Each structure stands twice: as C-alpha cells, then as structure tokens.
Amino acid sequence: MTDVNTVAAPASGGLKKKLNREQKKLVWSVFWRTMWLMFCTSYTKQQGITFSWVLIPYLEKIYGKETDEFYNAMARHQGFFNTTPGVSPFIFSLVVAMEEERKACLDAGKPFDDETIESIKVALMGPFAGIGDSVYSGVLRIVATGVALGFSQAGSWLGPILFAVVYNVPNVLIRYFCATYGLKLGSTYIAKMLESGTIKAFTKGFSVLGLTMIGAMTAQYVSFKTTLVADLGGTTFNLQSVLDQILPGLLPLALTLGAFAYLRKKNRPMRVLVFMFVISVVLTVLGICG
Amino acid sequence: MLMNALIVGFVLAFAKFIDWWGNTMLSRPIFIVALLGALLGHPTEGIILAAQLELVFLGNVSLGGVMPTDFTMGAIFGGAFAMLLGEDLATAVMLAVPLAALGTLLYSAMKVVVTALVPKFEQLTRNKKLGSFKALWIAQFAMFHICYFLLGFLCVLLGTDVIQAFVEVIPDWVQASMTVASTMLPALGMALLMKSLWSKEVCPYYFLGFGLGAFFLYNATTAGTITEAAQDAAIQLTTTTTKILSLTQIAFLGAIIAALVIFSELRKIKEKESMKIAAKTMDESEDFFND
Known part of the structure; x- marks a missing residue:
C-alpha cells in the first residue's frame, strides 16, 4: 500500500491540478462502476447499499482484502444515499480520496474523524441532486426530445437516434468530468463553492433554458384545437380562427397553465389526467373538438 | 405470436435495465417504442407511435426514486398491442395510460422486496461475507429483470386475444375522444415539468419560449392547381401554416439567454x-483610528 499517499490529496487541490497515471485509472474505474448506482434502490436507503458495492475495489485496495478495516468501511458506507446518478461520480471520487487520507492519517498515528466523510456525503447529495436533476431532466432530456420529436413524427430514423445521442454525449462527458473533478478539487474547495452560491447561479441558468424549452413545446406540441364551424345567418363562424386572432396557441397555453396551477396547489396528477379524458370525451361528443 | 411475445418481453427487460444502467434515458417512449417497432417489423409506424407516446408521457420523470407512472411499461404495452393488432394511436394511448398506472404498483411491490433485502445486506457485511454480498446484489437485480421479461412475454402471449376483443367493442366516439385526449x-x-423548474424569478422565460414557439408563422405553399375560371385560367395555391422556429433553434436562443443569466449571477x-x-x-x- 505504498501508493496510498500519492493518490490521496483531498483537502488541498484546485482546477489546475494534474492527475497522475494511478489517478487517471481511478477516474475511469469510478466512471464505469457508478453506471450501476441505480440497481438495488430501496425505500429505506435508496442507493445506500449500492454505494458500498461501488466502493468495494477501492476499499479493498486501501485497507486490504478481507480485513476488519475493510468491513468497517463497507458498513460506514451503507447509510441512506440518494442523488442524481449522472453527477454521483464526483462524490465517489471525493469519498475514495478521503478514505485514502483517512488511511494515511491513521498510519501516521494521527486521529481521523470518520464523521467528516459521512457528513460530506450527506452535505453534497442534496445540492448535487438539485443541480443534477435540473440539468438531466430539465435541460438535457427536454432539448434532446425537442430536437428529436420533429424527425420522429415524420417517421424518420433520425428521431430516436438523435434523441439517444443528444442526451447521452453530455451524459457521458458529465460523468467523466465529475469523476475527474472529485479527485482534483477536494472537499475544501467544494465547501467554498456551496457557500458562495456558484452552484445556485448555474441551477438558475439551467432553469431558464428548461423553462424556455417547456414554453416552446407547449406552443408546438400541445395541439388542443377546436373544429366547431357554425353557420350564423350567412356568415360562417369558425371558433378556432377567432381564437387564433386573439392569440395563437391560446387554448394550449390556457390548458397547460390551468393544469400547472392545479398541480401547484394540489399535487394530484392522476386527477388532472382523468379530468382531461373526461373533457375530451365531452368536447368530442358535443362536436367542438375531434 | 411466440416470437412477438419474446420480443416484447426482451424489450421490456432491456428498457428496465438501460433505464438504470448509466441512466441513458433510452427507456423513454421516444426511443424504446421505436426499437420495439423495428423488432416487431413495423419500423416507421413504431417511430411515429414513439413520438406520440413520448408526448403523452413527457412530464413523467422519476426523480428522487419516486416514479409517478411507469411510462416505460405503459408505452411498450400500448405500442406493442397497437402495432400487433394494426390499431392506431388512440388505441395505444387508451391502453398505455392505465397500464402505466398499474406498472407503478408493480414497481412499488418490487421495491418493497428490495427494501426487505437491505437488512440482509447489512448482516452479510457484519458477518464479513463479501462473496455472498456480491452474489445477493447480482441476484436481486437479475430477478428484477427476469420478472419484467416474463411479464412482457406472458401478457403478449396470453393477452393479445383479450385486448383484441376489447378493442373491437369500443365505439367510435370513444376512439375519437382518445385522439382528442392524446393531443391534450x-x-x-x-x-x-414546470413544477420542478418554476420560480417567480425565472417564470417569464416560460412565456418567452411560448412566444418564440407560437407566434412566428408563415404560410408554406404545399400544392398548386390550375383552375379554369370563367374568364381566364388561374393558379390556386394550397397553403398550410408552419412554425418558423424549430425547437432546436429555440434551444439555441435559450442557451444564449441562460448563459447571460449565469454570467450576471456570477x-x-x-x-x-x-x-x-x-x-x-x-x-x-x-479599529485602528479608535485606538
């Protein structure tokens, strides 16, 4: 275990730090193993059990195979854990680095508070899930769907392929860079970033892009149209063209905002779903839509 | 039918696997129903159905381990039965929405099993049995995916006739309503989606996106016919209203605005x-002067 000291450098660090060969290998290993994070998610611990599963080879390397220290470390890493899987490599890299530091401290006869590792995990999983979910579900998925939908609706193969590529190229890059920067930056730097609000600034930017896209998709993919045409004493009355003159896309916008207003007050999406089925039946039977 | 049942079972298990492994989002209807269509021998139909089902389930995302409805299962069964029975989108939606709700129940039940295994994992760690720990970890997710494979396989093998009988007795007005519902x-x-991103500070951007998507229209000429009118021949043009900005273009503009917001925040x-x-x-x- 002579290489422990060369790999560990969690407390200090920065963006410009270069990784050595051993660390680069670790980055790729974390990259691949964290792909499995979602397997075995339970109600009580979410990703907790798999968190320890991911760490098995690293803990074996640090503390030695089948040692008491190894099993203690495994037990320490089975607490509740839940974050966006895509950004989790960052936390794993950081935890591996901190475990190495812990080992180095204990070898040198210095005390090490095990709580620091656990508290970093707990402190990071919330903000990382916040930014991760808004990037992955709010931006990447929406942009990928938006790019692909037009092609798919026309029946072109480009649709599903573009969806897979536009979503997954950033997904893979984020995972790789998270694993790298977890090692590079170290715990101190992250604490500073959380404190200063840099992460919040990025989350806000991603919300802006996400909301813009949702607005655009409301306009282009909620196609709630009326087909009512009445003959009123010689002049034809076309309900849809009147609505279009007031504001193009008025009905889809009203429907979406109505659903949103209800969901904000009462979180019951199933009710909205049933309600939509009911009004679509009513409007079709009355001859207003369909 | 056996082959089709095997395909649906495989696609369902694969979708569940790829949903977790690497979180590739390939379990979304837009991709997985297209794949299903290609395997079932209805490639173009599959891609179009995939797009429509994606729109129906667009807001359903599993966040924080909570799955609102199992859109993957709903879309796969809805799409599979529609394609196998030669039915259209209305049928797919009518089957997909309730099946997605049922799928959530099944998923919750499976998660209860996994939760029951957690103490076992902890016990194996305490008793220092790493080999059994690894084996149990693999066994639990293998079982999970085998269950989904069997579900897809058996439902298509045994359920297709039932579904067909059910689809045949549906009156026209229900079919028409389903088509309207699928647009709503x-x-x-x-x-x-808005619920997770909306805040007072950023809400105007939703309306900006809506405006960019809804207001810029042009009339595209799609066909022209020469009509013999009373005096002289005239060309009659057929036009359709088309949106000028595509979603990709709006995403480009949105990214610029997002960058400006991030810079100003920083x-x-x-x-x-x-x-x-x-x-x-x-x-x-x-302090210095006070001294």
Missing part, C-alpha cells in the same frame, strides 16, 4: 464578495 395530455406533461456573487472584503478592511481601519 402533453399539457399535463408540461405542467409537471458577477453578483463576485461583487458581494468584494463588498465583504471592503467592509472588513473598513472595520479594521476604524
């Missing part, structure tokens, strides 16, 4: 920090 359901998806943070430093030095100098 994306609104619920949008509303669910500048604010820097200003705040320099203010703090300035205030600190002021304090120190005051």
Whole structure:
C-alpha cells in the first residue's frame, strides 16, 4: 500500500491540478462502476447499499482484502444515499480520496474523524441532486426530445437516434468530468463553492433554458384545437380562427397553465389526467373538438 | 405470436435495465417504442407511435426514486398491442395510460422486496461475507429483470386475444375522444415539468419560449392547381401554416439567454464578495483610528 499517499490529496487541490497515471485509472474505474448506482434502490436507503458495492475495489485496495478495516468501511458506507446518478461520480471520487487520507492519517498515528466523510456525503447529495436533476431532466432530456420529436413524427430514423445521442454525449462527458473533478478539487474547495452560491447561479441558468424549452413545446406540441364551424345567418363562424386572432396557441397555453396551477396547489396528477379524458370525451361528443 | 411475445418481453427487460444502467434515458417512449417497432417489423409506424407516446408521457420523470407512472411499461404495452393488432394511436394511448398506472404498483411491490433485502445486506457485511454480498446484489437485480421479461412475454402471449376483443367493442366516439385526449395530455406533461423548474424569478422565460414557439408563422405553399375560371385560367395555391422556429433553434436562443443569466449571477456573487472584503478592511481601519 505504498501508493496510498500519492493518490490521496483531498483537502488541498484546485482546477489546475494534474492527475497522475494511478489517478487517471481511478477516474475511469469510478466512471464505469457508478453506471450501476441505480440497481438495488430501496425505500429505506435508496442507493445506500449500492454505494458500498461501488466502493468495494477501492476499499479493498486501501485497507486490504478481507480485513476488519475493510468491513468497517463497507458498513460506514451503507447509510441512506440518494442523488442524481449522472453527477454521483464526483462524490465517489471525493469519498475514495478521503478514505485514502483517512488511511494515511491513521498510519501516521494521527486521529481521523470518520464523521467528516459521512457528513460530506450527506452535505453534497442534496445540492448535487438539485443541480443534477435540473440539468438531466430539465435541460438535457427536454432539448434532446425537442430536437428529436420533429424527425420522429415524420417517421424518420433520425428521431430516436438523435434523441439517444443528444442526451447521452453530455451524459457521458458529465460523468467523466465529475469523476475527474472529485479527485482534483477536494472537499475544501467544494465547501467554498456551496457557500458562495456558484452552484445556485448555474441551477438558475439551467432553469431558464428548461423553462424556455417547456414554453416552446407547449406552443408546438400541445395541439388542443377546436373544429366547431357554425353557420350564423350567412356568415360562417369558425371558433378556432377567432381564437387564433386573439392569440395563437391560446387554448394550449390556457390548458397547460390551468393544469400547472392545479398541480401547484394540489399535487394530484392522476386527477388532472382523468379530468382531461373526461373533457375530451365531452368536447368530442358535443362536436367542438375531434 | 411466440416470437412477438419474446420480443416484447426482451424489450421490456432491456428498457428496465438501460433505464438504470448509466441512466441513458433510452427507456423513454421516444426511443424504446421505436426499437420495439423495428423488432416487431413495423419500423416507421413504431417511430411515429414513439413520438406520440413520448408526448403523452413527457412530464413523467422519476426523480428522487419516486416514479409517478411507469411510462416505460405503459408505452411498450400500448405500442406493442397497437402495432400487433394494426390499431392506431388512440388505441395505444387508451391502453398505455392505465397500464402505466398499474406498472407503478408493480414497481412499488418490487421495491418493497428490495427494501426487505437491505437488512440482509447489512448482516452479510457484519458477518464479513463479501462473496455472498456480491452474489445477493447480482441476484436481486437479475430477478428484477427476469420478472419484467416474463411479464412482457406472458401478457403478449396470453393477452393479445383479450385486448383484441376489447378493442373491437369500443365505439367510435370513444376512439375519437382518445385522439382528442392524446393531443391534450402533453399539457399535463408540461405542467409537471414546470413544477420542478418554476420560480417567480425565472417564470417569464416560460412565456418567452411560448412566444418564440407560437407566434412566428408563415404560410408554406404545399400544392398548386390550375383552375379554369370563367374568364381566364388561374393558379390556386394550397397553403398550410408552419412554425418558423424549430425547437432546436429555440434551444439555441435559450442557451444564449441562460448563459447571460449565469454570467450576471456570477458577477453578483463576485461583487458581494468584494463588498465583504471592503467592509472588513473598513472595520479594521476604524479599529485602528479608535485606538
């Protein structure tokens, strides 16, 4: 275990730090193993059990195979854990680095508070899930769907392929860079970033892009149209063209905002779903839509 | 039918696997139903159905381990039965929505089993049995995917006749209503998405996106016919209203605005920090003069 000291450098660090060969290998290993994070998610611990599963080879390397220290470390890493899987490599890299530091401290006869590792995990999983979910579900998925939908609706193969590529190229890059920067930056730097609000600034930017896209998709993919045409004493009355003159896309916008207003007050999406089925039946039977 | 049942079972298990492994989002209807269509021998139909089902389930995302409805299972069964029975989107939606709700129940039940295994994992760690720990970890997710494979396989093998009988007795007005509903359901998806991103500060951007998507229209000429009118021949043009900006183009503009917002936020943070430093030095100098 002579290489422990060369790999560990969690407390200090920065963006410009270069990784050595051993660390680069670790980055790729974390990259691949964290792909499995979602397997075995339970109600009580979410990703907790798999968190320890991911760490098995690293803990074996640090503390030695089948040692008491190894099993203690495994037990320490089975607490509740839940974050966006895509950004989790960052936390794993950081935890591996901190475990190495812990080992180095204990070898040198210095005390090490095990709580620091656990508290970093707990402190990071919330903000990382916040930014991760808004990037992955709010931006990447929406942009990928938006790019692909037009092609798919026309029946072109480009649709599903573009969806897979536009979503997954950033997904893979984020995972790789998270694993790298977890090692590079170290715990101190992250604490500073959380404190200063840099992460919040990025989350806000991603919300802006996400909301813009949702607005655009409301306009282009909620196609709630009326087909009512009445003959009123010689002049034809076309309900849809009147609505279009007031504001193009008025009905889809009203429907979406109505659903949103209800969901904000009462979180019951199933009710909205049933309600939509009911009004679509009513409007079709009355001859207003369909 | 056996082959089709095997395909649906495989696609369902694969979708569940790829949903977790690497979180590739390939379990979304837009991709997985297209794949299903290609395997079932209805490639183009599959891609179009995939797009429509994606719109219906657009707002359903599993966040924080909570799955609102199992859109993957709903879309796969809805799409599979529609393609196998030669039915259209209305049928797919009618089957997919309730099956997605049922799928959530099944998923919750499976998660209860996994939760029951957690103490076992902890016990194996305490008893220092790493081999069994690894084996149990693999066994639990293998079982999970085998269950989904069997579900897809058996439902198509045994359920197709039942579904066909069911689809045949549905009256026309229900079919028409389902088509209308499928154009309205994306609104619920949008509303669910907005819930996770909406705040007072950023809400105007939703309306900006809506405006960019809705207001810029042009009349595209799609066909022209020469008509013999009373005096002379005239050309009659058929036009359709088309949106000028595609979603990709709006995403480009949106990314620019997002970058501007991030820069201004970062500048604010820097200003705040320099203010703090300035205030600190002021304090120190005051102390100096007070002494």
